[in-house]
Amino acid sequence: MPKSDGCGVFSAIRATPRPAPGPRPRRLGTAFVLAGTLLAGALSGCGTATKDSAPVDHSQAPLTAAKTTYPLTLDNCGRSLTFDQPPSRVLLTNGASVAEAESFITLGLQDRVVANSQSYGISDQPGMADAVAALPTGGLTLNENSAVPREQILARKPDLVVSTWYGEFDDKIGSIGRDALAAAGIQGFVDPANCALGNPNATAADKDRAKGQTVDASFDLLLTLGRIFDVQQRAVDYVKQQRDRIAAIQQRVAGQSRPNVLLVYPGMAAMNSNGLPAVFGGGIYDDVINRAGGRNPFGGKSSEELADVNAEALAASPVDLVVIGRYRADEDAAKMADELFAKFPQWAASKNKKYISLSDSPYIGPLNAIAIEKIADALHPRS
Numbered sequence: 001m002p003k004s005d006g007c008g009v010f011s012a013i014r015a016t017p018r019p020a021p022g023p024r025p026r027r028l029g030t031a032f033v034l035a036g037t038l039l040a041g042a043l044s045g046c047g048t049a050t051k052d053s054a055p056v057d058h059s060q061a062p063l064t065a066a067k068t069t070y071p072l073t074l075d076n077c078g079r080s081l082t083f084d085q086p087p088s089r090v091l092l093t094n095g096a097s098v099a100e101a102e103s104f105i106t107l108g109l110q111d112r113v114v115a116n117s118q119s120y121g122i123s124d125q126p127g128m129a130d131a132v133a134a135l136p137t138g139g140l141t142l143n144e145n146s147a148v149p150r151e152q153i154l155a156r157k158p159d160l161v162v163s164t165w166y167g168e169f170d171d172k173i174g175s176i177g178r179d180a181l182a183a184a185g186i187q188g189f190v191d192p193a194n195c196a197l198g199n200p201n202a203t204a205a206d207k208d209r210a211k212g213q214t215v216d217a218s219f220d221l222l223l224t225l226g227r228i229f230d231v232q233q234r235a236v237d238y239v240k241q242q243r244d245r246i247a248a249i250q251q252r253v254a255g256q257s258r259p260n261v262l263l264v265y266p267g268m269a270a271m272n273s274n275g276l277p278a279v280f281g282g283g284i285y286d287d288v289i290n291r292a293g294g295r296n297p298f299g300g301k302s303s304e305e306l307a308d309v310n311a312e313a314l315a316a317s318p319v320d321l322v323v324i325g326r327y328r329a330d331e332d333a334a335k336m337a338d339e340l341f342a343k344f345p346q347w348a349a350s351k352n353k354k355y356i357s358l359s360d361s362p363y364i365g366p367l368n369a370i371a372i373e374k375i376a377d378a379l380h381p382r383s
Helices: 099-106 128-134 150-155 178-183 204-211 216-228 232-253 266-271 283-291 303-307 311-316 333-343 348-352 368-379
Strands: 072-076 079-083 090-092 113-116 160-163 187-190 261-265 321-325 355-358
Touching: 072 216, 079 187, 090 099, 099 113, 099 128, 099 216, 178 187, 216 232, 232 283, 232 368, 261 266, 261 283, 266 321, 266 333, 283 368, 321 333, 321 368, 333 348, 333 355, 355 368
Parallel strands: 090 113, 090 160, 160 187, 261 321, 321 355
Antiparallel strands: 072 079
């Protein structure tokens, strides 16, 4: 999908416990669920946590790059994981996300990946899509639930399996549970942003964290991976650089008017019950738009509300800028924007033909600063 997403992302759409918080809908239907407010985005994480799996709040705590001392034990979504050394054979499950794959690339950990099933097809960062495509797939094939089958996971002999969301470790979808992984001597790690997604026993803290995800969830993932693999300096340097970049943008747009920004992925119309472009709101999506100096007219909406957005609701919404999301390189953003402008001529954006195009940067992942900067430049041009 769309990743946190986190996608990366949105909030679950229908009933099946499948997220689409990051990128591209691999197969759309009952097995495809968006995790947005999900991933509201999100993104936040459960780093070295307390017993209720509360994450380290990297947005407040000072960043340090102390060397990891092994064995390292940390709490991940309510489960204690112990690493005697940095993992060397990592398998990345699908989860409709590329947040994890892109985070491994950002931290220079490509050589630790023996099998990756994540992909997107396009990226807002030059070279990133090619770097994701270059990760070894290990010959993985997905089942009818877009999950990596249990047998394939065990056959690759990983020492760490990384999942976008909690529900990916579920025998019911043909995958493998974390108990079974542990019995085979394999650690199962969930993106800390998505501890509640697909977890029937999620704590109140995990649910609140999922609902209120911000770009800090993207940073939590990077910093947690930094500790696990003893590459904290890379993680800290990158997070600091991104925070400074975002802070400079926020300072530039502070005090200015806040135009309405509609974030839609026309190619993901199957996620909308009315056949309209998928509308993204809540969690990290709202946070990205807010930091760019705008406001999301569908901000704070539940997954059910977003899935049921109809033409009347879109027509009645104030829209000053349309952000066209793409998940395939062959999608024509200009054409998709023109189609929306023709269908909703009353928008200010339609009258001014005002749109920009993004792909993976609004989702949970290492590229949020790109989305914030591009939206801010469109709303508040530099003088």
